[in-house]
Amino acid sequence: MSGILKIEISESEEQLRKLLKQVHEPLAKERIQVLFWIKTKQAETVNHLATLIGRHRTTGSRWLSQYRSKGLNSLLEIGKSSGRTKAIA
Numbered sequence: 001m002s003g004i005l006k007i008e009i010s011e012s013e014e015q016l017r018k019l020l021k022q023v024h025e026p027l028a029k030e031r032i033q034v035l036f037w038i039k040t041k042q043a044e045t046v047n048h049l050a051t052l053i054g055r056h057r058t059t060g061s062r063w064l065s066q067y068r069s070k071g072l073n074s075l076l077e078i079g080k081s082s083g084r085t086k087a088i089a
Helices: 013-022 026-039 046-053 057-070 072-076
Strands: none
Touching: 013 026, 026 046, 026 057, 026 072, 046 057, 057 072
16 A cells, blocks of 8 residues: 555654653644654554644655654754744734
8 A cells, every 4th residue: 555654763652752741842743743643553654644633645754754864853843934024923
C-alpha cells in the first residue's frame, strides 16, 4: 500500500508523552503528536496521519522527512515568517 510509514522513531513513548506536556507551542506540539501516533502504531499510513492531524498528507510527509534527516530538535524549531509584519497585533 502506498504511503505506509517506514520510519523509526528513536524517542520512547514516555519521552514523547513528557514532551507533549512540556511544549506549549501549538505547531511543535502537533509535530510531537505525529511522532507519538507513529510510535504507538495509531497511524499506519501518511493519509491516515494527515486525517488525524487535519492537514494535507504532504505536510505530514515533509515533517517526517525533516525528522529523518535532521532529528527531533530540527522538527521542533518553528521558523518565523519572512513576510510583511502584521498590521493588527
